[in-house]
Amino acid sequence: MPNKTISMIKLRQVIRLYHQGKGSKSIASTIGLSRTTVKKYIRQYNRLGFDYETFSGQSDMELSERFQAEEHSGRKSEKEQSLESILPDLVKQLKKKGVSQELIYRRYKEQYPEGYSFSHFKRFLRLYKSQMNPIMHMEHKAGDKMFIDFAGTRLRIEEDGVSREVEVFVAILGCSQLTYVEAVSSQKKEDLVKASENALHYFGGSPLAIVPDNLRSAVTKGSRYEAVINDTFACFAEHYGCTVLPARVYKPRDKSLVEGAVKLVYRNIYTMMENRTFHDLQSINEAIRVAVEIYNNRPFSHKAHSRRQLFEQIERDTLQDLPPYRYRIREQSVLTVNRSGHVRLGSENHFYSVPTKYIGKRVTLIHDRDKVDIYCRHILIATHERDMRPYQYTTLSEHLAPNHRYLMEWDAENFIRRGKEIHGDVAAYVEKVLEETAYPEKAYKSCSGILNLARKVGAERLAGACRYAYGLGQFGYRTVEDVLQQGLDRLHIEEESAILPTHENIRGNEYYQ
Numbered sequence: 001m002p003n004k005t006i007s008m009i010k011l012r013q014v015i016r017l018y019h020q021g022k023g024s025k026s027i028a029s030t031i032g033l034s035r036t037t038v039k040k041y042i043r044q045y046n047r048l049g050f051d052y053e054t055f056s057g058q059s060d061m062e063l064s065e066r067f068q069a070e071e072h073s074g075r076k077s078e079k080e081q082s083l084e085s086i087l088p089d090l091v092k093q094l095k096k097k098g099v100s101q102e103l104i105y106r107r108y109k110e111q112y113p114e115g116y117s118f119s120h121f122k123r124f125l126r127l128y129k130s131q132m133n134p135i136m137h138m139e140h141k142a143g144d145k146m147f148i149d150f151a152g153t154r155l156r157i158e159e160d161g162v163s164r165e166v167e168v169f170v171a172i173l174g175c176s177q178l179t180y181v182e183a184v185s186s187q188k189k190e191d192l193v194k195a196s197e198n199a200l201h202y203f204g205g206s207p208l209a210i211v212p213d214n215l216r217s218a219v220t221k222g223s224r225y226e227a228v229i230n231d232t233f234a235c236f237a238e239h240y241g242c243t244v245l246p247a248r249v250y251k252p253r254d255k256s257l258v259e260g261a262v263k264l265v266y267r268n269i270y271t272m273m274e275n276r277t278f279h280d281l282q283s284i285n286e287a288i289r290v291a292v293e294i295y296n297n298r299p300f301s302h303k304a305h306s307r308r309q310l311f312e313q314i315e316r317d318t319l320q321d322l323p324p325y326r327y328r329i330r331e332q333s334v335l336t337v338n339r340s341g342h343v344r345l346g347s348e349n350h351f352y353s354v355p356t357k358y359i360g361k362r363v364t365l366i367h368d369r370d371k372v373d374i375y376c377r378h379i380l381i382a383t384h385e386r387d388m389r390p391y392q393y394t395t396l397s398e399h400l401a402p403n404h405r406y407l408m409e410w411d412a413e414n415f416i417r418r419g420k421e422i423h424g425d426v427a428a429y430v431e432k433v434l435e436e437t438a439y440p441e442k443a444y445k446s447c448s449g450i451l452n453l454a455r456k457v458g459a460e461r462l463a464g465a466c467r468y469a470y471g472l473g474q475f476g477y478r479t480v481e482d483v484l485q486q487g488l489d490r491l492h493i494e495e496e497s498a499i500l501p502t503h504e505n506i507r508g509n510e511y512y513q
Contacts, residue, residue: 006037008060011067014041019052041067082112083121087128101125142175143318145245146207148196150187151262153270157183157278166281167191171199172261176311178203179261181269181292183284193236193329203311205319206240213246231332239327241320268295333365341399345372349390353399354382415447422451422459429466429475436475449477457484464489 010031017027024042028035044067045055058066090104105121116124154165167187171180180199184191200206212233237244269291278284296308305313335343337358342351345365354363354374364375367386374382387394412434419427430447437443454462465483472479483489 006033006041008063011041011063012056014038015045015052015055018042018045079112079115080124083108083116083124084128086111087124090125091129142315143205143207143320145174145209145211146199146203146242147172147174147211147261148192148199149213149259149262151265153266155183155270155273155278155284157280157284159279166284168265169195169199170262170265171196173203173207173311173315176307176315177261178296178307178311178315179265179292181265181288183281183288185281189232190329193233193327196236197240197327200240200322203319204316205322206242207319209243209245210237211245232329235330236327239323241323264295268298328368330366330368333367334362335365336360336362342393342395343374348388350387351391351393352382352384353393353395355399412443415444415451418451419447422454423463423466425463425467425470426450426454426459429470429480432470433475446477450480453480453484461489 010033013031014027014033017030022030024035024038027033028038031038048066055063086108090108093099093104094101101122102118105118108121109115115121148169148171151168151170153168155168156163156165166183166185169182169184169192172178180202182195182198184195196210234244269288272291272294273284273287276287278287296311297306299306331347333346337343337354337360339359340351341356341359342353343363343365344351345367352365352372352374354376358376358381361376363381366373366375370386372384372386373380374384382396382399384394384396415430415434416427419430430450433446433450434443437446450462450466453465457465461484462480465480465488468483468488469475469479
């Protein structure tokens with residue numbers, strides 16, 4: 001590795017004293033350089049063929065270019081060249097699990113016993129890696145991004161005598177680095193959405209984008225170019241006017257800010273939780289909130305202002321206003337409508353109706369604890385109140401086929417009402433059928449058959465048949481049908497019309513005795 005380049009001022013002093021006839025030892029002691037360095041630059045000066053006037057007229061930039069080009073042209077040692085030739089392969093080996101710098105250095109020394117020391121070896125390795133993968137400095141604009149992640153180390157609570165671990169959610173604003181921390185039960189999407197929402201309300205506004213790590217509760221499928229976002233988390237972000245920009249897979253620098261925040265949380269908040277016992281999430285979060293306020297109001301290292309002060313000065317006013325109401329998590333399921341015109345919501349196995357024309361089609365259920373909306377190709381086709389009863393049916397009559405809708409309307413009051421529309425005697429007979437038949441569905445079928453006879457024989461004949469059957473004390477469809485078939489309803493009318501009027505000129509039966 002080449003020696004460190006001296007400044008151009010010292011180079012001019014070396015050449016000036018050299019032209020005054022001073023020796024290398026004298027020049028070295030006068031300027032404060034090693035004698036070897038003085039000799040090296042004098043040799044370069046002579047090799048470049050300058051006279052002193054030409055040298056003095058050169059600018060610092062011109063001298064730097066000439067002398068550094070001379071210094072680096074073909075002057076690498078054989079030892080340096082041999083190490084540089086194997087550096088790409090060494091860096092590849094370091095990416096393998098269990099391979100360390102010490103291990104590849106031992107292999108290097110076995111191949112090159114006269115090679116560099118371990119410290120020089122690491123310096124060459126570090127320089128090569130930095131040249132192949134330079135770090136880009138990220139400028140974070142105020143109100144632009146909120147970075148979120150879960151801490152790798154969990155906290156613990158004692159709940160009902162049972163100890164369990166809880167996840168720790170961390171959110172940080174990119175510009176001011178104001179930080180929010182909350183303990184949650186799990187990394188499931190419900191807990192992630194709730195914690196992210198609490199963070200936005202803590203900050204008092206929403207940024208333009210939320211940057212999660214590739215959490216399964218936020219990102220369904222990671223991608224270098226366009227990740228697939230979990231529908232629930234995407235809807236939450238849309239509610240607050242944010243875009244979801246997941247960190248690239250295997251690119252830790254994309255989320256370096258929040259990872260740095262997690263380390264600071266370990267140091268500044270976890271230490272305040274030590275030797276304390278918490279019995280539920282509420283109590284541990286109360287302690288976390290106190291520790292977070294202390295942390296956010298503590299000045300940055302080597303700076304006079306804190307995260308809170310920086311946030312109030314430059315970032316609060318850049319955040320978007322929060323909507324007037326909080327986001328309600330709505331689950332989504334894609335199902336096929338069964339032959340009965342219902343879909344089964346799997347969480348409680350309850351069935352909800354849709355119009356019969358959608359039988360066999362794929363529909364999307366979007367639901368929360370109170371409401372179930374059913375969509376087909378983004379068109380709302382049904383809305384139901386949520387019913388938690390398992391294996392029950394919620395059916396709207398307008399969703400049924402006409403024949404099925406008719407069956408839905410079967411009830412005692414409906415049959416009596418329809419009977420009155422025909423004739424009062426029909427209504428009285430139907431009511432008696434409903435009373436006398438033990439099983440309701442059998443009674444409904446009988447009443448339906450009796451009322452449908454009006455279309456065949458007319459209202460007057462049906463009323464007569466019902467009066468005749470009522471007089472017999474027999475109640476049912478078959479009785480009325482037999483009366484009509486035998487014409488007994490007409491016979492009753494003829495008997496009434498055959499009764500002769502009373503008159504003194506008409507001889508009765510007694511006259512012939």
